[in-house]
Amino acid sequence: MNPYGGSPAVYQSSTNSQGNFNVSLGxxxxxxxxxxxxxxxxxxxxxxxxYEFQMISWxxxxxxxxxxxxxxxxIQNPGAADAAVKITYMKGDSTTxxxxxxxxxxxxxxxxxxDTLGEGNDAAHDFSSKVECTNGQSIIAExxxxxxxxxGQLNWNGGSDVVGALSPASVFxxxxxxxxxxxxxx
Numbered sequence: 001m002n003p004y005g006g007s008p009a010v011y012q013s014s015t016n017s018q019g020n021f022n023v024s025l026g027x028x029x030x031x032x033x034x035x036x037x038x039x040x041x042x043x044x045x046x047x048x049x050x051y052e053f054q055m056i057s058w059x060x061x062x063x064x065x066x067x068x069x070x071x072x073x074x075i076q077n078p079g080a081a082d083a084a085v086k087i088t089y090m091k092g093d094s095t096t097x098x099x100x101x102x103x104x105x106x107x108x109x110x111x112x113x114x115d116t117l118g119e120g121n122d123a124a125h126d127f128s129s130k131v132e133c134t135n136g137q138s139i140i141a142e143x144x145x146x147x148x149x150x151x152g153q154l155n156w157n158g159g160s161d162v163v164g165a166l167s168p169a170s171v172f173x174x175x176x177x178x179x180x181x182x183x184x185x186x
Contacts, residue, residue, distance in 0.1 A: 059128075059164050073129060074108060079105055087132075091125070
């Protein structure tokens, strides 16, 4: 609902085969990109502009293939067509590695990250990742990771799971953490 009166003013939009969008709002605004999900604003006349874009990219800040850790990427394709998916691993040694796969329509695929990056106790086995659909389908991605950290010493067993961020940002807020002395986070 527009609190300023007026009617929405979306004129024309398009999405190319790589999932990039272009929205033309007449002479008022033009928006382009690929990582925007929902855009809403009011123009100088008080007209509401709301447009929902396909979500084709997900970002994950961390993961590791060090001994004792088992990272996965799970990718859902709720659409009626197959999704061509590209995973870019940005590794701790400043190199990247690409993995391509197809996620069938109305299905989910589980990627065992160690099958691609291997296992090792060095920076080359720490990673961030970008999961993107390259043929315009909408996808959802998460990163479950299970661990058996320092067995025989601390015996911390467990896991974590995160849904990817919609886009890179310069500021993030976190709901928890610990300053406890017993923490061995590095």
